[in-house]
Amino acid sequence: MTWTVDELLGPKTPEAAPEDAGTALAVLVDEALHRKIDRASVAVTPVTYEMGSISTGALARVHGRDLDGEHWSIFVKVIQHPRHWPLLHILPEPMATEILELFPWRAELCAWEQPFAGMLPDGMRVPALYRVADLGDDRLALWMEDVHASSEVWNLARYARAARLLGRLNARGARPEVMAQAPQPPGFVTRRFADSIPVRGLHALADDAVWAHPWLAEHAGLRADLLALAERIPAALDRLDALPQSMGHNDACPQNLLVPADAPETFVVIDAQFQSASAVGADLAQLLVGMVHAGEHRVAELPAVQSIIGDAYLTGLSDEGVVEDADEVRLGFLGMLLIRSGFTSLPYELMDRTDDPVAAGAFAERVALTRYIADQTRDLF
Incomplete structure (x- = not known):
């Protein structure tokens, strides 16, 4: 669906004049960016995103020039009730019903509210939120700062800095007064991810024809391990629930920790899923593999990244006066890694492109990632 500026600003009142939408945008840009817009230059550019994001209805940049000819831009994210999710129909009916009833699609707004906004340590911030527009039909448009992110590839120093700050965030999120404000019980997010594993991973895992494919035929050992x-998924979930718990980000991949080009020592935190507490260390799971999923890092780099973020995370906890058992942190970290990525990293949709060397290379790298995760977790539970 392509959105216009008028639609993203929300319904007009019955008495509004036709030109009021343009005026509303002009006022918004003036208040947010202190710029006087050239209305004729305004455009909306869609931003591609993964359809697997249940509550994301659209991503776009509204942009143009000001009266001095300088470019301006605002990022807009439409969040929506799961009934609008185009992939809902492929889920088994019980799972679809549960998503419709329980999925907290408005939870992203918690990033700008207490306690999350007050938990962020120095070195982390959320993007400025300029407006929340009610679009009707259980859709909201979040008009926010368009962060111009650095194009530099993440190095070990950046991973360490991110992990240390996540440790500080999780230490603050473990405080009783914070835990008491959780809208969902501990483990809610983890178990929702686990609920999706059968559809996203186990059906293909059980299919002999899939594993006879040339790209998988030599990996019977991986299949057996998976x-x-x-x-052991039920036992893993119980073990994770028994660990110390903390409110955190719940999707702290590098893609959700933006590094502004003009302030590279700061992380701008986006897409926080502040719905329930997770096991201590769980926020490291997506930090570890996010760039491999994006094809920007190789699996061969993971051991060094894993080592440095584990140590840095413990330092971050200590910065806040929290000392956790390193083995428990590792269990929370790798347990979430298994639930989030152990069964769902293989891109089965590429398997009909056997003549495409790029697809073959990408698939082989995901096989290596799945092998890595299985090796890290096989003896944990």
């Missing part, structure tokens, strides 16, 4: 790990 099947064994799948049987």
Whole structure:
């Protein structure tokens, strides 16, 4: 769906004049960016995103020139009730019903509210939020700062800095007064991810024809390990629930920790899923593999990244006066890694492109990632 500026600003009142939408945008840009817009230059550019994001209805940049000819831009995210999700129909009916009833699609707004906004340590911030427009039909448009992110590839120093700050965030999120404000019980987010594993991973894992494909035929050992790990998912969830818990980001991949080009020592935190507490260390899971999923890092780099973020995270906890057992942190970290990515990292949709060397290379790298995760977690539960 392509959105116009008028639609993203929300419904007009019955008495509004036709030109009021342009005026509303002019006022918004003036208040947010202190710029006087050239109305004729205004445009909306859609931003691609993964359809697997249940509550994301659209991403776009509204942009143009000001009266001095300088460019301006605002990022707009439409969040929506899961009934609007175009992939809902492929889910088994019980799972679809549960998503419709329980999925907290408005939870992203918590990033700008207490307690989350007050938990962020120095070195982390959320993007400026300029307006929340009610679009009707259980859709909201979040008009926010368009962060011009650095194009530099993440290095070990950046990973360490991010992990240390996540440790500080999680230490603050473990405080009783913060935990008491959680809208969902501990483990809610983790178990919702686990609920999706059958559809996103186990069906293909059980399919002999899939594993006879040339790209998978030589990986019977990986399949056996994944099947064994799948049987341990309930035990893994129980173990994760028994660990110390903390409110955190719940999707702290590098893509959600933006590094502004003009302030590279700061992380701008986006897409926080502040719905329930997770096991201590869980926020490291997406930090570790996010760039491999994006194809920007190789699996061969993961051991060095894993080592440095684990140590830095413990330092971050200590910065806040919290000392956790390193083994428990590792269990929370790798347990969430298994639930989030162990069964769902293989891009089965590429398997019909056997003549495409790029697709073959990408698939082989995901096989290596899945092998890495299985090796890290096979003896944990």
